[in-house]
Amino acid sequence: MIALRILIVLVLQTAVLGGMIFERQAMLNGSRVVTLKVVPIDPRDMFRGDYVTLHYAISLLELGKLQGDRDVKEGDTVFVTISQKNGMWSPVALGRERAVVVPGGIALRGKIVPSWQSGFVRVDYGIESYFVPQGTGHEIEQESQKGDLSADIAVDAKGRSAIKAMRGKAGVFYVEGLF
Numbered sequence: 591m592i593a594l595r596i597l598i599v600l601v602l603q604t605a606v607l608g609g610m611i612f613e614r615q616a617m618l619n620g621s622r623v624v625t626l627k628v629v630p631i632d633p634r635d636m637f638r639g640d641y642v643t644l645h646y647a648i649s650l651l652e653l654g655k656l657q658g659d660r661d662v663k664e665g666d667t668v669f670v671t672i673s674q675k676n677g678m679w680s681p682v683a684l685g686r687e688r689a690v691v692v693p694g695g696i697a698l699r700g701k702i703v704p705s706w707q708s709g710f711v712r713v714d715y716g717i718e719s720y721f722v723p724q725g726t727g728h729e730i731e732q733e734s735q736k737g738d739l740s741a742d743i744a745v746d747a748k749g750r751s752a753i754k755a756m757r758g759k760a761g762v763f764y765v766e767g768l769f
Contacts, residue, residue, distance in 0.1 A: 699749030733758040
């Protein structure tokens, strides 16, 4: 009887973990990908290994220039609709309950975090920290200093996003894999 309970618990845990891996891989394999210019900071942490903290131009939003909701506050979950103009993705709308539909736009789900500028809000999309293979943090920092760093962001139908690849001027130098 106890062995059966243990087996059931193990099967359930395996199913949950497998579902999480499948969901992440499905997002990375999705067809909706945007490329955003980034500026990394802090390429190394003694406890977490090599990683970069990324800042995106779409993270700081001027409320007066966007369609949709303007009465957002810290902690709110929001959908930022971005659209491509002249090869660059930029924010065009902000919605609290659901994404504002814009032709050719893609909605990213994020959370409002503290901002010190009046009339602006800062949004965290969950793609601001990126762990990289050991020893590549400096390579990313060098690409950033040249102004050549961008990230391919996979976006699922719910607006959740994940970093799919990092790009430099010479092309893709890191692709997120299953493991």
